[in-house]
Every structure is written in structure tokens, then in C-alpha cells.
Amino acid sequence: MAQFIPRTFFAIPESIPKTYFLGHHHAGLNSMKTVLSNVHLILECRDTRLPLSTRNPQLEALVAGRERIIVYTKSDLGTDSQRSLAALSRLDAGRSHFWDKQKPGATSLLLKRIKQTAQEVDSLTGLRVMIVGMPNVGKSTLLNRLRSAGAGAAGKTAKFAKTGDQAGVTRKVSSAVRIVPSEGPGSVNGGVYLLDTPGIFQPYVNDGETMLKVALTHGIKKGLIPDKILVDYLLFRMNLWDTALYSDYCPPTNDVDEFLAAAATRHGKLKAGGEPNLTEAAAALLTRWQKGKLGRYVLDDISDQAIHAHQELLAKPELSVNQARKLQKEERKKERVRE
Numbered sequence: 001m002a003q004f005i006p007r008t009f010f011a012i013p014e015s016i017p018k019t020y021f022l023g024h025h026h027a028g029l030n031s032m033k034t035v036l037s038n039v040h041l042i043l044e045c046r047d048t049r050l051p052l053s054t055r056n057p058q059l060e061a062l063v064a065g066r067e068r069i070i071v072y073t074k075s076d077l078g079t080d081s082q083r084s085l086a087a088l089s090r091l092d093a094g095r096s097h098f099w100d101k102q103k104p105g106a107t108s109l110l111l112k113r114i115k116q117t118a119q120e121v122d123s124l125t126g127l128r129v130m131i132v133g134m135p136n137v138g139k140s141t142l143l144n145r146l147r148s149a150g151a152g153a154a155g156k157t158a159k160f161a162k163t164g165d166q167a168g169v170t171r172k173v174s175s176a177v178r179i180v181p182s183e184g185p186g187s188v189n190g191g192v193y194l195l196d197t198p199g200i201f202q203p204y205v206n207d208g209e210t211m212l213k214v215a216l217t218h219g220i221k222k223g224l225i226p227d228k229i230l231v232d233y234l235l236f237r238m239n240l241w242d243t244a245l246y247s248d249y250c251p252p253t254n255d256v257d258e259f260l261a262a263a264a265t266r267h268g269k270l271k272a273g274g275e276p277n278l279t280e281a282a283a284a285l286l287t288r289w290q291k292g293k294l295g296r297y298v299l300d301d302i303s304d305q306a307i308h309a310h311q312e313l314l315a316k317p318e319l320s321v322n323q324a325r326k327l328q329k330e331e332r333k334k335e336r337v338r339e
């Protein structure tokens with residue numbers, strides 16, 4: 001049998017949008033600015049699968065110079081390779097915290113770090129913590145888990161923040177929720193209060209591939225990029241990692257239709273007459289991937305070289321915020337014409 005040769009290049013379709021900066025993102029940023037002066041600590045959430053692509057330069061500029069912990073969320077879906085984790089820890093100079101909602105220990109450890117800051121700040125009115133990050137990275141879930149771990153009996157009642165597996169569930173900066181009661185002078189004086197904020201997208205991303213990666217992790221609205229394109233991109237990536245990831249479906253292939261047809265047969269997604277339903281197969285595959293059932297990985301390149309290039313880009317962006325906004329408006333116009 002001929003040796004399988006994976007694609008080394010994925011042709012990004014022209015139709016992929018490069019922005020998802022919505023009205024409530026703009027309004028959210030403005031509200032965050034107004035409350036920031038009362039905030040002592042920032043929890044900046046990034047998806048472990050996209051440690052670079054879910055880093056929003058606009059948010060970073062907003063919280064620059066403030067005490068910050070970088071929380072890598074959904075770490076159950078990202079890599080557990082020690083090399084990758086070490087690369088990410090270096091990126092954030094020891095401020096990173098790997099977290100996932102299934103591990104109470106990760107929540108307790110984070111709570112301990114927050115309480116330490118509360119003791120250092122020692123404010124009579126308590127420590128104010130703001131959670132920020134891109135859409136759907138898991139901010140509200142984190143707030144609920146911290147509250148339930150820290151607020152005693154009050155935290156065991158219904159969850160405070162609404163969560164959901166799509167971008168944009170939280171639309172406004174929340175009121176402050178107490179996650180740790182006051183423990184008195186010398187300890188956590190005045191308690192700890194958390195503010196949830198809406199996920200904020202960057203005004204404009206540099207390339208279509210970033211959008212594909214963000215869409216795969218539900219950072220933009222479902223349906224904005226057709227499922228088949230996302231599955232094709234996933235197939236491209238799996239072929240570069242390990243074709244065994246989908247060996248339950250079919251032998252290694254670069255043909256997305258062949259892959260979808262095999263998945264349709266495997267999952268019983270068939271039309272009347274037994275023809276494979278490729279649309280349903282694509283949706284089923286994406287759900288499996290989002291649940292980690294097609295392997296755990298980091299989609300961003302986190303080699304030292306890629307991290308360095310990313311840092312350079314952040315320091316000297318190709319576009320100013322105003323240029324990015326202009327491009328974003330043009331994209332919106334094009335989208336309206338297409339509709």
C-alpha cells in the first residue's frame with residue numbers, strides 16, 4: 001500500500017471572517033474601564049487549547065500593570081505534556097495557573113493564591129477580583145466553582161453566573177459576588193468579591209487560521225464558519241499529529257468527504273436509503289472533538305520560536321486598534337452584501 005502523505009498546507013477559504021468584535025464587546029470593554037479602578041486582582045482566562053490565540057491584546061492593554069493571574073482554562077482538553085506546560089509557564093513568568101472544572105484541587109489552589117493576595121492587600125472593604133478573557137473560555141464556570149469552593153454554605157446554593165457552550169452567554173459586567181467571607185484582620189479582611197465580565201473578542205485577527213481554531217473551540221458563534229470547513233481543518237491537523245486519532249473511522253485520508261462518510265456510517269448518521277448524512281456527521285464529529293473524544297491537544301504552535309514571534313507581534317502589532325476597527329467595519333459590510 002502507498003505511504004500516506006499528509007497535507008502540509010491548509011488553504012484557508014476566502015470566506016473566513018477575520019473579526020467577531022460585536023457591539024456588546026465594545027460596551028463590555030467600556031464598562032470594564034469604569035470599574036477597573038476598584039479592582040485589585042485580574043484573573044485573565046485563556047483556553048489551554050489556544051494559549052496564544054485566546055490572548056486578547058486589547059484586554060491585556062486594559063489590565064496592564066495590574067496584579068494578574070493567567071488562568072489556563074479547560075486544561076482537561078489541552079495537552080498534559082510537561083514540555084508544553086513548561087513553555088506556557090515561561091510565557092507568563094510564573095503567573096500561570098492550569099485549571100479545569102472537573103478538578104476541585106485546581107480550584108482550591110487558585111483560591112489559596114487569591115486569598116494570599118487578599119491578605120497582602122488587606123482592604124477593609126475586601127479584595128475585588130475581575131475575571132476577563134475571550135468569549136467562551138470558561139470565565140463564568142470559573143466564577144461558579146470559586147464561589148462554591150470559597151463562600152461556605154452560601155456558595156452551595158444555585159450557581160451565580162449563567163454558563164453555556166457557545167460564545168456570548170455573559171453580555172454585561174456582573175455585580176460583585178462574594179466568594180470568600182470576611183475572616184477578620186490579619187486574614188482575609190473584608191472578604192473576596194468577584195466580577196464576571198463578557199467575553200471580549202479582538203477587533204481583528206491576523207489570519208483566517210486563527211479564526212478556524214477559535215471556531216473549533218466555540219469562541220465565535222456556531223455556524224459562522226461551515227462545519228465541513230472546520231472538520232476539514234481538524235482532519236488536516238490530526239493528520240499532522242497522529243492519524244491513529246481517527247483510526248476507528250477510516251484509514252488515513254486527506255479527503256474530508258471520505259472522512260465524513262466514514263464517520264456517518266460509524267455513528268449511524270444516514271439518510272433514508274442508507275446514504276451517509278455528511279452534514280450530521282460533521283456536527284457529530286465537532287461535538288466529539290469539543291468533548292475531547294478525538295484527543296487532547298494545543299492547537300497553537302507553542303514552540304519557543306512561535307512564542308517569541310507572538311510576543312513580538314503583541315509588542316509591535318501589524319495594525320493599530322483604529323486600523324483594526326476600520327478593517328472590521330469593512331468585513332461587516334462585505335458580510336452584509338453576502339447575506
Ligand SMILES: Nc1nc2c(ncn2[C@@H]2O[C@H](COP(=O)(O)OP(=O)(O)OP(=O)(O)O)[C@@H](O)[C@H]2O)c(=O)[nH]1
Nearest residue numbers: 100101136137138139140141163164168169170199
Ligand atoms: N471540558 C471543560 N469544559 C469547560 C471547562 N470550563 C468551562 N467549560 C465549558 O465551556 C463552556 C463555556 O463556559 P462559560 O463559563 O459559559 O464561558 P464564558 O467564558 O463565561 O463565556 P462568555 O459568556 O462567552 O463570556 C461551557 O459549556 C462550560 O461547561 C473545563 O474546565 N473543562
